[in-house]
Amino acid sequence: MNEIERKLLEEISSLHDVPQAGVYNIRKNGKLLARGVDSEVNIVSKRDKDGIDIIVKKGIKGKSIHIPVIVSEEGYKDKVYNDFYIGDNSEILIVAGCGVHNNSGFITGHNGIHTFHIGDNCKVRYVEKHIGIGKKTSKKVLDPVTVIEIGKNSKLEMETTQIGGVTSSKRVTTAKVGENSNLIIKESLLTENKDKVRTVFNVDLVGENSKVEVISRSVAKDNSHQDFVSNVKGKSKCFGHVECDGILSGRAVIASTPKIIAQNKDAILVHEAAIGKISEAQQQKLMTLGLTKEEAEQTIISGFLK
Amino acid sequence: MLEVKNICYEIVEDGKKKKILDNISLDIKDKELVIITGPNGSGKSTLAKILMGILSPTSGSIIYNGQDITKLDITKRAQLGFSFAFQQPTTFKGISVKDLIDLASGKKNSVSSACNYLSKVGLCAREYIDRDVDSKLSGGELKRIELALLLAKNGDLNICDEPEAGIDLWSFDALVKLFTEENKTFIVISHQKRLIEIANRVIIMRRGKIDMIGEYKKVASHLENQICDRLEDYQDE
Numbered sequence: 001m002n003e004i005e006r007k008l009l010e011e012i013s014s015l016h017d018v019p020q021a022g023v024y025n026i027r028k029n030g031k032l033l034a035r036g037v038d039s040e041v042n043i044v045s046k047r048d049k050d051g052i053d054i055i056v057k058k059g060i061k062g063k064s065i066h067i068p069v070i071v072s073e074e075g076y077k078d079k080v081y082n083d084f085y086i087g088d089n090s091e092i093l094i095v096a097g098c099g100v101h102n103n104s105g106f107i108t109g110h111n112g113i114h115t116f117h118i119g120d121n122c123k124v125r126y127v128e129k130h131i132g133i134g135k136k137t138s139k140k141v142l143d144p145v146t147v148i149e150i151g152k153n154s155k156l157e158m159e160t161t162q163i164g165g166v167t168s169s170k171r172v173t174t175a176k177v178g179e180n181s182n183l184i185i186k187e188s189l190l191t192e193n194k195d196k197v198r199t200v201f202n203v204d205l206v207g208e209n210s211k212v213e214v215i216s217r218s219v220a221k222d223n224s225h226q227d228f229v230s231n232v233k234g235k236s237k238c239f240g241h242v243e244c245d246g247i248l249s250g251r252a253v254i255a256s257t258p259k260i261i262a263q264n265k266d267a268i269l270v271h272e273a274a275i276g277k278i279s280e281a282q283q284q285k286l287m288t289l290g291l292t293k294e295e296a297e298q299t300i301i302s303g304f305l306k
Numbered sequence: 307m308l309e310v311k312n313i314c315y316e317i318v319e320d321g322k323k324k325k326i327l328d329n330i331s332l333d334i335k336d337k338e339l340v341i342i343t344g345p346n347g348s349g350k351s352t353l354a355k356i357l358m359g360i361l362s363p364t365s366g367s368i369i370y371n372g373q374d375i376t377k378l379d380i381t382k383r384a385q386l387g388f389s390f391a392f393q394q395p396t397t398f399k400g401i402s403v404k405d406l407i408d409l410a411s412g413k414k415n416s417v418s419s420a421c422n423y424l425s426k427v428g429l430c431a432r433e434y435i436d437r438d439v440d441s442k443l444s445g446g447e448l449k450r451i452e453l454a455l456l457l458a459k460n461g462d463l464n465i466c467d468e469p470e471a472g473i474d475l476w477s478f479d480a481l482v483k484l485f486t487e488e489n490k491t492f493i494v495i496s497h498q499k500r501l502i503e504i505a506n507r508v509i510i511m512r513r514g515k516i517d518m519i520g521e522y523k524k525v526a527s528h529l530e531n532q533i534c535d536r537l538e539d540y541q542d543e
Contacts (some may be wrong), residue, residue: 217399245399281396284360287380288390289410289459299409303400 001028004133005070008099012129013068024066025052027080029073041065041092051081051113054094058087058119069098075106077141081113088119088151097129100166102138109141109168116147122154132165136193141168148175148183152207155182162197163190163305171199177238179207187216188305191224191252198227205238205267214242219301220252231259234267246275247304307491308334308357308463313366315352315514326352328514330366334463339485339492341502343529344511350495351393353511354465357493358390359383370463389461393468393495395448397440403451404435410458423454428480445471453484466494470501502529 001009001017005028009015018026018034023041026033030050037043040060044053054065071078086092102108118124132140142162150156162169177183183203191197203212212232220226232240246254260269278300286296315327327349334340342350355361357368359380367376375383384390398406407420421431427450437443439451449471456464470481482504485492494501502508508525510518518525 279396281392282398284380285392285396286409288358288360288384288388289406289455290381290384290412291409292381293379299401300398303398303405306400 001033001070002072004101005072008070008072008101008131008133009068011131012097012099013066013095015066015068019066022066023063024068025054027067027069027078029071029076030078030080033070043067046081046083049081050079051083053083053085055085056087056090056092059089060087061091063090064093064095066095068096069110069112071098071100071108071110074102074104074108074138076108078110079113080111081115083115084117086116086118086122086124089121090119091123092125094124094126095128096126097131098142098144099130100132100134100140100142102132102134102140104135104138107139107141109139109143111143111145113145114147116149116156118148118150118154118156120151120153122151122156124154124156126156126158128158128160130160130162130166130169132167134165139167140165142166143170144172146173146175148173148177150175150177150181150183152179152181154178155184157184157186159186159188161188161305163188164192164195166191166197167193167195169195169197169199171197172202173200174202175212176204176206177210177212180209181207182211183213185212185214187214187218189216189218189226190221190301190305191219191226192221193224194222195224197225198229200229200231201242202231203240204233204235205240206235207238208236210236210238212238212240212242214244216242216244217304218245218254219247219305220249220254222250222252224252226252226254228254228256228273229259230257230271232261232269232271234260234262234264234269236264237266238264238268240267240269242271244271244273244275245304246273247301248275248277307336307338307371309369310334310357311367311369313353313356313363313368315349315356315361316364326514327356327363330514330516332509332516332519334491334493335506336462337489337491338506339494339504340507340509341505342493342495342509342511343497343502344509344517347513348511349514350511351467354390354467354493354495357465358388360390384459384461387462389456389459389464391449391452391456391464391466391469393471395439395452397443397448398438399440400438402436402438403454406439406451406455407458410455411460415458420458423457424451426457426480426484427451427453429454453481457484457488461490463491464488464493466492466496468495468497470496470498 258271
């Protein structure tokens with residue numbers, strides 16, 4: 001890995017280099033760079049298409065799995081299918097994400113299709129970071145697709161972050177939540193220049209007492225454009241809460257389209273959305289503490305996207 | 307320490323000019339506790355905001371330790387030693403009590419030193435330190451955090467806009483202690499008789515002007531006669 005690739009790896013996965021131990025799969029420009037497995041978690045390459053199966057045995061607790069992707073070859077458009085099979089009674093952390101570097105006039109990007117098959121009584125935390133670096137005008141495209149199926153009495157916490165540099169992105173998350181299970185999605189987005197992002201959440205609450213919470217925080221600067229779509233269906237006694245907060249500056253645009261469909265009389269679904277500029281009162285408060293207007297703005301945005 | 311000279315503040319309402327502050331002049335001494343009181347709409351909060359640089363006066367000047375600061379913005383005044391506790395503290399998303407204490411004091415505090423500021427304003431510190439300063443906190447909690455930030459900033463000149471509001475569960479004595487024992491200059495907007503009584507000087511405002519200024523003893527009868535309807539006696543819990 002060169003310096004840029006190392007930087008990308010660190011940004012998305014907090015790994016400084018190829019690890020010496022643990023469970024990981026590092027993909028660079030469409031090829032396997034390094035892989036580590038153990039007796040509890042296996043990673044195998046797919047035979048029918050490009051991608052991997054990550055298989056976590058039953059009852060595995062306290063395990064971390066890192067599967068970062070780096071795209072540094074200019075003009076390369078990567079596409080990969082990663083399937084996660086999480087055995088019953090497991091508690092694990094998965095760190096994924098993609099970093100793209102591009103200085104060229106060619107579109108460079110990644111399309112990762114991640115499918116989660118989460119068993120019963122599991123606790124999974126999934127952290128996904130997307131970044132783009134290189135020339136502002138060079139196109140860096142990231143189109144993540146996440147498909148989630150959660151069994152009974154399980155919890156998936158998904159933190160998905162895309163902070164700047166990605167010029168175009170279509171992010172689609174589709175989930176089915178089972179009985180007594182809980183899906184929490186926290187999304188943080190920052191767009192600048194002429195970046196365009198469309199983010200879609202389709203969640204079906206199928207199990208009795210299933211829950212979903214989608215919290216999207218986004219900052220749109222300059223001439224960027226964001227489109228947030230949520231589509232939550234309550235098919236049984238369930239609870240769904242979608243919150244979309246956006247901060248705008250410059251000539252940016254944020255659109256929020258909520259759709260909540262209750263198909264059961266015991267379904268409770270809530271949507272909240274607030275879009276506006278940075279609060280003057282917040283800025284003034286931080287300025288009374290000695291921060292400049294710009295420092296105050298940065299502090300407010302960093303906290304908001306935390 | 308602070309000289310306010312002929313401050314006027316005008317706004318345009320329904321196409322007509324309206325004077326909110328009319329030729330305000332006053333002189334605040336070092337380590338003084340000055341209470342500004344008066345009926346609603348008399349210009350107290352506007353004056354406080356002009357002192358902090360949140361609003362700019364239409365005319366007049368403000369001199370701080372010999373320096374003309376009339377044109378300085380909020381940040382510069384804060385850096386000179388001004389602190390401000392808002393009447394209605396704002397909330398944030400993703401910014402914790404500890405984050406604000408660190409920003410106010412200009413350094414990374416240990417948990418125990420951050421807790422110290424919170425304890426002084428009657429908050430059980432460890433319960434609050436990692437909490438976000440968001441709308442899940444009550445109005446009273448936010449007011450006390452606002453005062454804790456004042457302590458953390460350790461400014462020479464502290465301006466507080468109705469700090470007593472929402473302190474129902476907190477000892478009023480602690481608030482009095484804050485203003486009298488910190489050995490700093492305080493300009494406090496208040497209707498609380500007990501605070502007015504301990505002030506070095508009281509400024510009574512009415513219709514954008516200073517109606518009267520002086521020690522409590524001198525202004526007491528005027529207060530009772532003129533704006534007694536606005537004075538609130540503090541009742542112990």
